[in-house]
Amino acid sequence: MDIGAMAGAILACDRRALARGITLIESARPDHREQAVELISALRASGRQALRLGLSGTPGVGKSTFIEAFGMNLAETGKKIAVLAVDPSSARSGGSILGDKTRMEQLSRHPNAYIRPSPSQAHMGGVARRTREAVALCEAAGFDLVLIETVGVGQSETMVAEICDVFLLLMAPAGGDELQGVKRGIMEMADMILVNKADGDLLATATRTVADYAGALRLLRKRAQDPEGFPKAMPVSAYSGAGLDKAWDEMTRLATWRKDQGHWARRRSEQAAHWFGEEVRHGLLSVLEREPAKGILARLGAQVAAGEATPEAAARQMMQALGRPA
Numbered sequence: 459m460d461i462g463a464m465a466g467a468i469l470a471c472d473r474r475a476l477a478r479g480i481t482l483i484e485s486a487r488p489d490h491r492e493q494a495v496e497l498i499s500a501l502r503a504s505g506r507q508a509l510r511l512g513l514s515g516t517p518g519v520g521k522s523t524f525i526e527a528f529g530m531n532l533a534e535t536g537k538k539i540a541v542l543a544v545d546p547s548s549a550r551s552g553g554s555i556l557g558d559k560t561r562m563e564q565l566s567r568h569p570n571a572y573i574r575p576s577p578s579q580a581h582m583g584g585v586a587r588r589t590r591e592a593v594a595l596c597e598a599a600g601f602d603l604v605l606i607e608t609v610g611v612g613q614s615e616t617m618v619a620e621i622c623d624v625f626l627l628l629m630a631p632a633g634g635d636e637l638q639g640v641k642r643g644i645m646e647m648a649d650m651i652l653v654n655k656a657d658g659d660l661l662a663t664a665t666r667t668v669a670d671y672a673g674a675l676r677l678l679r680k681r682a683q684d685p686e687g688f689p690k691a692m693p694v695s696a697y698s699g700a701g702l703d704k705a706w707d708e709m710t711r712l713a714t715w716r717k718d719q720g721h722w723a724r725r726r727s728e729q730a731a732h733w734f735g736e737e738v739r740h741g742l743l744s745v746l747e748r749e750p751a752k753g754i755l756a757r758l759g760a761q762v763a764a765g766e767a768t769p770e771a772a773a774r775q776m777m778q779a780l781g782r783p784a
Contacts, residue, residue, distance in 0.1 A: 461493055465500040471538075471599045473572060480574055483591045498591055501598035508540070508597045509713055512622030514608040514644065519630045520654045521607055522561040524696040529562070531702050532603065533570040540596035541565070541573045542589055543607040572601065587740070590621050590733055619647040620732050623722065624709050627651045629671065631664035646678055649689050649712060652705055656693035664693045685715040754779050 459482075467475030483494040515521050522543075529539045541562070565571045574592065589606060596604045608618050619625050627648040645651075651671045656664035671691035678689075692708065694701035716722045746755055758772040767775075 459493055461496045461500060465497055465598075468501060468595060468599050469504055476572065476595060476599050477574070479595050480576075480588075480592045483588045483595070484576060494591065498594055501595065504598045506597050506600060508593075508601050508604045509624070509710075510593060510622040511603060511605045511709065512608065512618040512625040513605060513628060514618060514626070515628030515654075516630065519628050520696050521628055524628055524652070524654055524694070525605060525607060526562040526565045527696040527699055528702050528706070529565045529571055529605070530568065531699070532706065533565070533568045537570065537603060538601045539565075539571045540599070540601040540604045541571070541607065542592050542596070542604065543573065543575045544589060545575055545577055572596070572599075590729075593621060620729050623713055623716070623725070624649050626709075629653050629667070631655055631660045631667045645674065648675075649684075650705070650708065651675065651689070651691040652694045652701075653691065654694055654696055657695040657698045657700060661693075668693050685712065688712055751780065 464475055464479055464482075468479050479497060482490055482497065485491070485494070513521060513525065525541055525543075529541065533539055562573055566573050576589065576592065593604050593606065606618060606621055625648050627644060627650070629651055631653055651668075653664045653667050653671065656668075668691045675689045675691060690708065692701060692705055694705055696702075713722070716725070745751055755776060758767065758776055761767040762769050762772045
């Protein structure tokens with residue numbers, strides 16, 4: 459595989475080359491990983507950056523509908539949009555439906571938009587393990603905005619905040635116990651809460667819900683990297699388009715303020731350090747999947763399952779077998 463040619467094609471925004479590049483970085487084959495690292499290093503010199511938006515929300519809240527309406531609004535103004543949609547993988551089969559392009563029929567056909575669904579592959583945090591690298595490829599291809607859609611709300615969804623510049627939480631009107639359901643973890647990470655379906659009979663309910671979330675956000679925290687008024691809650695309607703332009707204005711205002719204050723560059727440096735640690739951890743786990751560690755791990759696991767050893771004692775033996783104190 460000619461990595462130099464692929465890098466050149468991606469820099470020229472060749473969609474097929476971009477798709478092949480993302481497929482390459484998502485591969486677990488050792489030779490593909492070496493090529494992926496080479497590709498990312500070759501593209502890094504471009505220095506291109508995009509606004510990275512993370513989007514999470516409860517299943518059924520209308521994330522795909524919102525992305526299509528929001529993306530179409532921006533694409534029509536000439537903005538180039540890349541959507542990286544992460545679909546949950548089956549814990550049994552490992553398969554994913556990857557149906558986001560079908561749900562975003564209009565946006566997927568727009569010349570200024572690119573949609574790439576990826577399986578989560580059971581990776582915690584609502585994002586695929588290689589999503590950050592896919593973002594880097596989209597930036598190198600010249601997209602103005604990269605939107606990362608996660609699999610759904612949960613305490614582990616805060617991982618998406620380690621990828622994006624602005625983190626959006628999409629909620630439904632009359633959430634009620636949803637405010638308790640998402641708990642502090644994801645609420646503390648969100649820069650903006652967008653209450654969707656604020657139209658028709660639900661408009662009044664959505665307005666009250668926005669007020670409830672706004673009050674909750676004021677109680678949670680005020681961060682140094684937030685300008686006055688952030689984090690904030692706003693009503694939007696993916697169906698009618700109401701509030702989408704205003705929401706985009708607030709996103710860009712927040713991103714611009716963070717750039718001007720130096721928070722943007724510092725945060726990206728912190729994110730890079732975080733993902734270095736993640737790569738090291740995954741590398742260490744991969745060692746356990748190879749012999750002789752794999753055989754020792756299987757033997758000790760069988761002992762724990764049979765009740766012949768406690769998990770703590772077996773873990774200590776495993777560490778000692780690897781030559782490391784427990």
